[in-house]
Amino acid sequence: MxxxxxxxxxxxxxxxxxxxxxxxxxxxxxxxxxxxxxxxxxxxxxxxxxxxxxxxxxxxxxxxxxxxxxxxxxxxxxxxxxxxxxxxxxxxxxxxxxxxxxxxxxxxxxxxxxxxxxxxxxxxxxxxxxxxxxxxxxxxxxxxxxxxxxxxxxxxxxxxxxxxxxxxxxxxxxxxxxxxxxxxxxxxxxxxxxxxxxxxxxxxxxxxxxxxxxxxxxxxxxxxxxxxxxxxxIGSPAMNFLPARNSDGSLQVGKGENLGPSPVSLRNGREVIVGFRPEDIRLSDGGLPAKVALIEPTGAETQLTLRTTEGNGVIMTTRERIAHSVGDAVHVAVTPGKLHCFDTETELSLTGSVQ
Amino acid sequence: MNEQPRTLYWIMLSLIGIVISIYVLFPVFWLFLASFKTQAELAQLPISFWPASPTLDAYKALFSPTHQKGQLLDWPQLIGNSFFIAISSTVIVLFFGTLAGYSFARLNFPGRDLILGGLLISRMFQGAALLLPTYRLMSMIGLQDSLIGLVLLYSAFGLPFATWIIASSLREIPKELEESAMIDGASRLQSMVLVVLPLATPALITAAMWHFVGAWSEFAFASILLESNENKTVTIGLASFVELFTLEFQYVGAAATIVALPIMLVFFFGQRYFTRGLLAGAVKG
The missing domain is CATH 3.40.50.300 (P-loop containing nucleotide triphosphate hydrolases)
Structure with missing residues (x-):
């Protein structure tokens, strides 16, 4: 004992x-x-x-x-x-x-x-x-x-x-x-x-x-x-963080690109840090525009380093084979329900709280 | 570097080493040879290098009772005295040096580094400057002409350096070993005796050798403090030889050889540890 x-x-x-x-x-x-x-x-x-x-x-x-x-x-x-x-x-x-x-x-x-x-x-x-x-x-x-x-x-x-x-x-x-x-x-x-x-x-x-x-x-x-x-x-590669703001219940980054609905209810226009894990994003037709900066295949999965229009790095991992090459313009979307929201000042999670 | 210059380099280095060794060791060797010569051979010209007919007469004479009648000093007793002083003070220095070294290496107390530095500085005074004060002091406490007095004096002189060597070697022993021992159930003393000291053997042997050799060969303090013949040491014996038998060089040679013997033995058996102890922490093992 x-x-x-x-x-x-x-x-x-x-x-x-x-x-x-x-x-x-x-x-x-x-x-x-x-x-x-x-x-x-x-x-x-x-x-x-x-x-x-x-x-x-x-x-x-x-x-x-x-x-x-x-x-x-x-x-x-x-x-x-x-x-x-x-x-x-x-x-x-x-x-x-x-x-x-x-x-x-x-x-x-x-x-x-x-x-x-x-x-x-x-x-x-x-x-x-x-x-x-x-x-x-x-x-x-x-x-x-x-x-x-x-x-x-x-x-x-x-x-x-x-x-x-x-x-x-x-x-x-x-x-x-x-x-x-x-x-x-x-x-x-x-x-x-x-x-x-x-x-x-x-x-x-x-x-x-x-x-x-x-x-x-x-x-x-x-x-x-x-x-x-x-x-x-916790987690490797680490979670991606981007500055975002709440617009009518959706989290927007950059020039107003929509990442998805906010997991918490926020005051309209409130600035937050949004986070999402590398495995929770995928390439899609719409969503956040970015450029492929680096492709690192490990066999089982491939790690992509993307750069947003604002110059922020975003890491994405996927188990699918990637047809793109470095420099390609792509769009990424976050799996619904996989967004995390943090306060810009305290850096504490806002999930579960009403702001 | 290619092969040839490197070989040449080593040959040059070895040559320099050999020349220096001959330069340093020749007088010693000369004295050693003299101990096997006869008085007549030593006095003759031209000087002979090797003994013409090697003889142990000088050694026999040193230890023969008949010869001692005409001589002031009893050599077996001198040797006994020197061993007593050197061994007792080595034991004392090792005991206190280990405890002090351990506390300097492991415990935190105010002024620790200052005191440790002070210990070294205390060794920078020339011994000669301390001769008279020491004599006064020892007579005041009634320890002049006493072997015990000399043991205490040598211990006091030897402790700082021994402490310093032991402390620096104990610092190299990972603290975790002791922490582990303490978690395993050892007291501080047990962890020191069972774990730390066995690992500090090279330093302990170095400190002991250093001190033993110093105490064995000390002359100045012994000569002013020891008065009666039965208390004298080998170094005084050697010196009085020179005064008494200036021409009987074979006795000086024989006595010097005997006096050098313990030191040579100490180095022979301790050499392996000696370099390790002095170099402790100099390079990463």
Whole structure:
């Protein structure tokens, strides 16, 4: 069992506040991903939960018990670091059993726990090796093994895949996810990679500048982003944004080209930021005029970079083969119901509100 | 660069290295050879380079009780004293240097960098300037002519540099290793002893070697502080040889060879770590 509750977490370095009151409830067994650009405070938040940073204000509770003043080893958590932090002078088995040795468990218990974890992670053949003799992916697995043997209430991952190459990253992503489905241990996972967040998380916490920007399931964030920031951060290629204005319930861009009906009722003439995803537009006979600037086929789908008359870039992806070439004049239309609307000032979503 | 100039380049470099080595090592080698010669051979002209009939007489004489009757100093005792001083002060320096180095490398406290810089500056004073004040101080606290006094003095002299070497090497050890150890259940002390120090072995060995060699060969402070014969060290022994037996150069050679032996052994076994320790952090491993 391991639920985590964060209440009004603040953290300052001197006069600089880096976490501005974070509230977060994580259910037992949930896989939560903290995602955001570098400097958003996600790692600091994770390290605060681990007890490696002291918080300036607020409460951290695991299973309802406030653990603010406990040292890391008493918090019943395990952490996997970005650089794995394997002990270079210890074999894989010693690395994995280190916590149990410190806890003075009998040697046969240590051996059996290490063997069990090694089996789960396919490390049995490597138990006598030293970290320097392992590949990046194997080191990563040893780091996870070290966490598993402790059987903690919460796993903490701090950008564990950033040091791996792209292919291995995808593979380890699945392994971590499978591991979680098997062990069902509450997991908090920090990454700056939104694809990792989307593919792994039960729930994503998007952070920005020490604030929580939005919390939700991957598809909730994708379909209903609360702000321009989340809309642009989640999804690749990113959502397209254009300045628009409401004209009798329709959103118009440029010289009055109609994109479609506004998803929210707006005051006539109101200026907004309109957003639509690359896969939600298609080439059509009418609609927004643009010029093809770049064609990037990937096989399964093709990505087009278009330029509107005003010079704004619009990305479009399609699974159909494109007959056009660079420089062609085309028109694009947005799939009905796929427009997002954001306030020009606050950049917050207007969907669901009446302005 | 093509093959030929490169070979030439290496030959030139090696030649320069050989010439410098000969220049530096020749006097040492000359003294070493002298220890196997007889007094008569040393006095004759023209000077012979290799010993005509190598003999260990000088070495035997150094350790023979009969010879010592006419001699002021007891060499086994000198060697014992020097070992006592060098080893004890090395242990002290290593112990406190490690604790201090760790706190400089890991803990945040006001004035940390200033103090660390101050440690280095303290080593810039010429030892000679401290001779008299030190003598006064040691007599005031009754530690002149005492091996313990010298141990404490050498430890004080050796600590700053040892601290500095150890601190800079500990800084190179990723902080996450310790954080990981602490999450795994280690106390700060455990994480230092079980994780950090094993990884800092090169620096610890370097600091120990550096200090041992310095303490073993120190002369100035030993010569003004140690008065009674049973307290003297090998370096004083060497010096008094020169005064007493100016013409019996073979004894000086033999004694100098014996005195050099521990240092050579230390370097022989520690060399691998020594360069690593001094270069720690200079390049990315």
């Amino acid at each position: 391991g639920s985590v509750a964060l209440k009004n977490i603040r953290k300052s370095y001197g006069a600089v506040e880096v976490l501005h009151g974070i509230d977060l409830d994580i259910q037992d067994g949930e896989f939560t991903v903290l995602v955001g650009p570098s400097g958003c405070g996600k790692s600091t938040l994770l390290r605060s939960i681990a007890g490696l940073e002291t918080i300036s204000n607020g409460d951290i509770a695991i299973d309802g018990t406030v653990i603010n003043s406990l040292v890391p080893k008493d918090r019943d958590i395990a952490m996997v670091f970005q650089n794995y932090a394997l002990y270079p002078h210890m074999s894989v088995a010693k690395n994995m059993g280190f916590s149990l040795r410190l806890a003075k468990e009998p040697q046969d218990r240590i051996d059996s726990k290490v063997r069990a974890a090694a089996e789960i992670l396919d490390l049995t053949a490597l138990l006598d090796r030293y970290p320097r003799q392992l590949s990046g992916g194997q080191r990563q697995r040893v780091a996870m093994g070290r966490a598993i043997v402790r059987d903690p209430k919460v796993f903490l991952f701090d950008e564990p895949l950033s040091n791996l190459d792209a292919k291995l990253r995808v593979q380890m992503r699945s392994e971590i996810k499978e591991l979680h489905q098997r062990l069902k241990t509450t997991t908090i996972y920090v990454t700056h990679d939104q694809i990792e967040a989307m593919t792994m998380a039960d729930r994503i916490v998007v952070m920005r500048g020490g604030h929580v920007e939005q919390i939700g399931t991957p598809l909730e964030l994708y379909d209903n982003p609360a702000s321009v920031f989340v809309a642009g951060f």
